[in-house]
Amino acid sequence: MKAFQQLLNYAGQNKDVLKSVGIGSAINAVLGGLAEGPAGAIKYGLSDLLLSYPATLGARKLAGGAKTETLIENGKQITRNVPTGLENAVNFGVSLVAPVATDMVLGSGQAQVMPTDMSQQQQIAQQLVQRDIVNNDPTMALFPGTMLQAQGAESTLFRDFLAQTPSLEEVASRRRQSFQPIDYMQQATELRRIA
Secondary structure: OHHHHHHHHHHHHOHHHHHHHHHHHHHHHHHHHHHHOHHHHHHHHHHHHHHHHHHHHHHHHHOOOOEEEEEEEOOEEEEEEEOOHHHHHHHHHHHHHHHHHHHHHHOOOOOOOOOOOOOHHHHHHHHHHHHHHHHOOOOOOEOOOOOOEOOHHHHHHHHHHHHHOOOHHHHHHHHHHHOOOOOHHHHHHHHHHHO
């Protein structure tokens, strides 16, 4: 309890640290709010403040106390504390680490997406089931090998096209009938005779 009271007294003497730490805490609160809503803003903003403020005060103590700057404004002499490079570095570093530490301790409020390994056929089957549920139509006509729905004019045009298209067996038999082996020797002799 005595250490906490000393920390509060020391913090009261260094209100300028609160100003510099507050800026980083506000930025983390805004980013947390964008990522997770108001609860994230409070969580990340407070965690940054609670981690950065004592760390920056400790850095000030390590640096040998506050560095001061004296200004004269309107005939009055004003002395203010100036943050050292160590204070700025510690404040910035802790502000970067605070959200990660918060997530490690409290957990992230975002749902983690777990990718699944599935084949293309499984994906197509899943999409067909989803489409059936959405459309309330379990008998959906699709073009072969695609997810394109065959309905209306497209369906009849496709059926007509399939009816007019010869099968592979018909194409193969036509090729066999029209195929005549070439006699290269006979062609060579005819070319010599012409030349």
